[in-house]
Amino acid sequence: MCPSAASTSADPAPVPTTEGAVPPEFTPVDTHAPSQPEVVAAKNGTTPQHNPYAPRASDFLSNVSNWKIIESTLREGEQFANAFFDTETKMKIAQALSDFGVEYIELTSPAASEQSREDCKRICQMGLKSKILTHIRCHMDDARIAVETGVDGVDIVIGTSSFLRKYSHGKDITYIIKSAIEVIEFVKSKGIEVRFSSEDSFRSDLVDLLSIYRAVDKIGVNRVGIADTVGCANPRQVYELVRTLRGVVSCDIECHFHDDSGCAVANAFCALEAGATHIDTSVLGIGERNGITTLGGLIARMYVVNPEYCKSKYNLAMLREVENLVADAVQVSVPFNNPITGFCAFTHKAGIHAKAILANPSTYEILKPEDFGMSRYIDIGSRLTGWNAVKSRVEQLELELTDEQVKDVTAKIKELADVRTQSMDDVDTVLRVYHKHVSSGALGLRQPARFDELLAEHKSQNGSEAGDEPAAKKQKTSA
Numbered sequence: 001m002c003p004s005a006a007s008t009s010a011d012p013a014p015v016p017t018t019e020g021a022v023p024p025e026f027t028p029v030d031t032h033a034p035s036q037p038e039v040v041a042a043k044n045g046t047t048p049q050h051n052p053y054a055p056r057a058s059d060f061l062s063n064v065s066n067w068k069i070i071e072s073t074l075r076e077g078e079q080f081a082n083a084f085f086d087t088e089t090k091m092k093i094a095q096a097l098s099d100f101g102v103e104y105i106e107l108t109s110p111a112a113s114e115q116s117r118e119d120c121k122r123i124c125q126m127g128l129k130s131k132i133l134t135h136i137r138c139h140m141d142d143a144r145i146a147v148e149t150g151v152d153g154v155d156i157v158i159g160t161s162s163f164l165r166k167y168s169h170g171k172d173i174t175y176i177i178k179s180a181i182e183v184i185e186f187v188k189s190k191g192i193e194v195r196f197s198s199e200d201s202f203r204s205d206l207v208d209l210l211s212i213y214r215a216v217d218k219i220g221v222n223r224v225g226i227a228d229t230v231g232c233a234n235p236r237q238v239y240e241l242v243r244t245l246r247g248v249v250s251c252d253i254e255c256h257f258h259d260d261s262g263c264a265v266a267n268a269f270c271a272l273e274a275g276a277t278h279i280d281t282s283v284l285g286i287g288e289r290n291g292i293t294t295l296g297g298l299i300a301r302m303y304v305v306n307p308e309y310c311k312s313k314y315n316l317a318m319l320r321e322v323e324n325l326v327a328d329a330v331q332v333s334v335p336f337n338n339p340i341t342g343f344c345a346f347t348h349k350a351g352i353h354a355k356a357i358l359a360n361p362s363t364y365e366i367l368k369p370e371d372f373g374m375s376r377y378i379d380i381g382s383r384l385t386g387w388n389a390v391k392s393r394v395e396q397l398e399l400e401l402t403d404e405q406v407k408d409v410t411a412k413i414k415e416l417a418d419v420r421t422q423s424m425d426d427v428d429t430v431l432r433v434y435h436k437h438v439s440s441g442a443l444g445l446r447q448p449a450r451f452d453e454l455l456a457e458h459k460s461q462n463g464s465e466a467g468d469e470p471a472a473k474k475q476k477t478s479a
């Protein structure tokens, strides 16, 4: 037996990729940038004309090119059902997040347990680039423990909705304001950052909320926070609440969104559009119930608006490593449809897509895979493939075929793929056998019997590929 390299490789098959072949023209535009006046003077300089593409006045609040991440995998993420992080794992995750470039890392309350307190101190001693925060109840007992850990700042939270006031802590708004002021003043006296946040903000009374935020802003906090604790808010509600708050406080605004109804990334984006400055994330979104805004999802969303800004702040090629680290630690897989790192995030299959992608990747890609250390992949083993995609593989294999011949062999691939998806090895075999067939002077698939004979002969010499996985499934998110 003399197996060909193409049909026996145990490694993922060499894939047709356009990387480096076509300079992508990729210029996402921040349509929200306050770059154009809303009303422009007509050419004659007399009648003002409305510019329908100009941002609305309220878009001048937008921070989509000026925002920070508060990475809460080691706080909110520890509330995920599967999470148990030992000290070593916490340190590895903290190191990876810092290397990735997140501005803040939020840690579980040191009041939670003795080990939580020890771990908090230990991570503070690591000398990470990211600032370290811890997250506490609005209570002096928690605050006293927190300030002794060496953190750069303390995030204080208390529920403000009637649900939480009645069933969680039982305190009224007057008490909340009084204790907030006491705890904030104490944390500030230690010379570290302080943030005050309301829990369940979107089910809280707006007048209550604003009076609390006004009071804490007046005494001076680094940030106030809004939290969609139950994941009920939609982007429009987020926009309105953050914009209102922006008009009331002068400090930074942090936002925290749960994903119970699937809006966590969209809500984070709208919060930034409305003037929020900090977004809470966790790796893969892990957190209480189904979690919060995912780090990768937020990065993908913000990259679309301003890739250069994201590239300047974060080590984007590390995202996959960070996600794999956390996925392993909590024993989950990276979802197939994860933004950026899902196994098929840059796989193109339909012939119409493949042709255009080969001509210019921006046709069907808004994210550049190479900016994230990922590769583009074109799947040509399905019945949805087209001759342009097949031709690109023929060229990679350095087989000489005319366009007519490529179309001819594409018909054969489709015929086979009508029975089952063909792996890259299968396709390569068909292409090589076809090439041999026509090189011997045969008339391609106008002599189908001869071709099928050759293919069968090749397969019997090289072993059946019936057990091969479809090529796309061979792509793994983990190295």
Ligand SMILES: CC(=O)SCCNC(=O)CCNC(=O)[C@H](O)C(C)(C)COP(=O)(O)OP(=O)(O)OC[C@H]1O[C@@H](n2cnc3c(N)ncnc32)[C@H](O)[C@@H]1OP(=O)(O)O
Pocket: 079, 109, 111, 112, 113, 136, 137, 138, 139, 157, 158, 159, 168, 169, 170, 199, 229, 288
């Ligand atoms: C929405 C969020 O994710 S908020 C962050 C959630 N994080 C955590 O809960 C951290 C892990 N938690 C823990 O380890 C524990 O719950 C602790 C140490 C904080 C408290 O434990 P315990 O004293 O045993 O109280 P328990 O958890 O049963 O109840 C919470 C207590 O905090 C009070 N409380 C709840 N929220 C707040 C708040 N934001 N500020 C002040 N007090 C609060 C409750 O009234 C209750 O007090 P009680 O002891 O008088 O009944």
Ligand SMILES: O=C(O)CCC(=O)C(=O)O
Pocket: 076, 135, 155, 156, 157, 197, 198, 199, 200, 225, 226, 227, 228, 229, 230, 256, 258
């Ligand atoms: O501290 C915060 O802002 C958020 C707390 C939290 O996890 C939540 O409300 O879901």
Ligand SMILES: [Zn+2]
Pocket: 076, 229, 256, 258, 287, 288, 292
């Ligand atoms: Zn939360």
